[in-house]
Amino acid sequence: MEWGNSSLYADFVLLGLFSGSRFPWLLFSLILLVFVISIASNTTMILLIRADPRLHTPMYFLLSQLSLMDILYISTIVPKMLLDQAASQRVISFAGCTAQHFLYLTLAGAEFFLLGLMSYDRYVAICQPLRYPVLMSRRVCLLIVVATWLGGSADGFLLTPVTMQFPFCASRAINHFFCEVPALLKLSCRDTSAYETAMYVCCILMLLIPFSVISASYTRILIAVYRMSEAKGRRKAVATCSSHMVVVSLFYGAAMYTYVLPHSYHTPEQDKAVSAFYTILTPMLNPLIYSLRNKDVTGALQRALGKCLASRKVTAF
DSSP states (O other): OOOOHHHHTOOEEEOOSSTTOSSHHHHHHHHHHHHHHHHHHHHHHHHHHHHOGGGOSHHHHHHHHHHHHHHHHHHHHHHHHHHHHHHTOOEEOHHHHHHHHHHHHHHHHHHHHHHHHHHHHHHHHHHOGGGHHHHTOHHHHHHHHHHHHHHHHHHHHHHHHHHHTSOOOSOOEESSSSOOHHHHHTTOSSOOHHHHHHHHHHHHHHHHHHHHHHHHHHHHHHHHHHHOOOHHHHHHHHHHHHHHHHHHHHHHHHHHHHHTSOGGGSOHHHHHHHHHIIIIIHHHHHHHHHHHTOHHHHHHHHHHHHHHHHHHHHHHO
């Protein structure tokens, strides 16, 4: 079979998340609501951290980067999906699919690394508080952020060209709501088993390295918390760390299901459901988990609302 440029670079069709739904417009409305809440809550988190001097600490600086990643992450996938449903068209160009694929891998990889390094921040804060200003200085925080973005970009630059160079000579219909790697590879008429094995090893390493940092950090944290004599300090340490662990469990658990569990153990419909969870729901849940379980953030929000109400009263008079 010959593959010309017209075949290689032809448009794809995204079957989407709504095709199997009995109430597609209800699902559309729910996803739109989740998208708006996600953008609003993550933007609010970033603005609060920038505006309130009490939140100018390494932990909240890293948390603002997580919110930025979540905004970009959900914006890479959801607007296109909602627009397709509203306009009753599902076509995505080869270039658009490549860009979406690259951004998705970059942002997901960056978030993996950031969550791992955020656990190191908690370890230093709880286990070595006297050395915290040195070990988590502004320079170190900037290096952490740069390293996470470079690590995510490396993942995108390595996997995207290889994935998109396969000849997609079968159906151009992607049984998914965005250009995710496993769904794309099913359209290739070449043997992709070697590449899937290499990608499997890559994903294991990308998950294993941050997970090892998280496991080591929280093992030391649990030991330190157990030895704490003050109940107040113990409760504060547990509250801060439990929020991070919930976020890590949600994001890593869904990623392990998609990329580590053999494909024979899950169906395309299950893949779409899990992908919807960590690409749509997780960016909304992250700021809510951190804000609702964090007195510093809720306090900053109350102060910001108080200033806003006070300024309105002054303007009214």
